Amino acid sequence: xxxxxxxxxxxxxxxxxxxxxxxxxxxxxxxxxxxxxxxxxxxxxxxxxxxxxxxxxxxxxxxxxxxxxxxxxxxxxxxxxxxxxxxxxxxxxxxxxxxxxxxxxxx
Amino acid sequence: xxxxxxxxxxxxxxxxxxxxxxxxxxxxxxxxxxxxxxxxxxxxxxxxxxxxxxxxxxxxxxxxxxxxxxxxxxxxxxxxxxxxxxxxxxxxxxxxxxxxxxxxxxxxxxxxxxxx
Numbered sequence: 001x002x003x004x005x006x007x008x009x010x011x012x013x014x015x016x017x018x019x020x021x022x023x024x025x026x027x028x029x030x031x032x033x034x035x036x037x038x039x040x041x042x043x044x045x046x047x048x049x050x051x052x053x054x055x056x057x058x059x060x061x062x063x064x065x066x067x068x069x070x071x072x073x074x075x076x077x078x079x080x081x082x083x084x085x086x087x088x089x090x091x092x093x094x095x096x097x098x099x100x101x102x103x104x105x106x107x
Numbered sequence: 108x109x110x111x112x113x114x115x116x117x118x119x120x121x122x123x124x125x126x127x128x129x130x131x132x133x134x135x136x137x138x139x140x141x142x143x144x145x146x147x148x149x150x151x152x153x154x155x156x157x158x159x160x161x162x163x164x165x166x167x168x169x170x171x172x173x174x175x176x177x178x179x180x181x182x183x184x185x186x187x188x189x190x191x192x193x194x195x196x197x198x199x200x201x202x203x204x205x206x207x208x209x210x211x212x213x214x215x216x217x218x219x220x221x222x223x
Binding site: 033035040041042043044045048086090094095097098099100 | 141145149150151152153156198200202211212213214216217219
């Protein structure tokens with residue numbers, strides 16, 4: 001069993017829809033990252049969470065340490081949000097990456 | 108915010124040649140940098156941890172002599188793919204740890220290597 005599981009693997013939605021991407025993990029962590037990878041490959045760090053909830057613009061990330069679960073929400077989704085979203089577990093130094101969720105937002 | 112610059116963004120080379128990829132932290136010192144490899148539609152895979160002033164730590168299955176890592180300064184780590192072969196074609200990404208209480212990792216834009 002993988003240490004980190006993301007769902008769904010692929011998600012297609014219409015512009016304006018509320019998007020939720022889930023990440024479950026099975027090991028102890030110091031923090032969890034949400035990353036965004038665009039088709040060109042470049043990776044942007046969206047959030048680093050160790051507890052609770054963070055919000056940046058239309059993006060919201062939550063984490064429940066007891067349940068070992070995190071969610072990334074996108075409100076009022078837009079075609080430019082189309083990308084692969086990756087959750088990554090922060091250990092002492094290394095990151096362990098989920099398989100990613102490929103999000104496509106249609107106009 | 109902190110920025111990591113990776114160069115080149117794309118390289119095409121002939122089989123048997125060596126390719127060097129640079130990863131620079133532009134406005135912070137990074138004692139530790141990480142090199143990842145990503146095959147199409149797969150997740151990132153950690154290849155090695157680059158430590159300034161000491162030998163890199165390689166993950167299991169990654170050939171040290173194939174993927175040479177040098178971290179000569181607090182702002183620069185290089186990955187050299189030696190005697191590249193078509194199976195080395197992949198997307199290589201570096202990241203640098205800013206350290207401190209936030210322990211945030213910043214990622215380079217990646218290098219797409221195509222070996223003919």
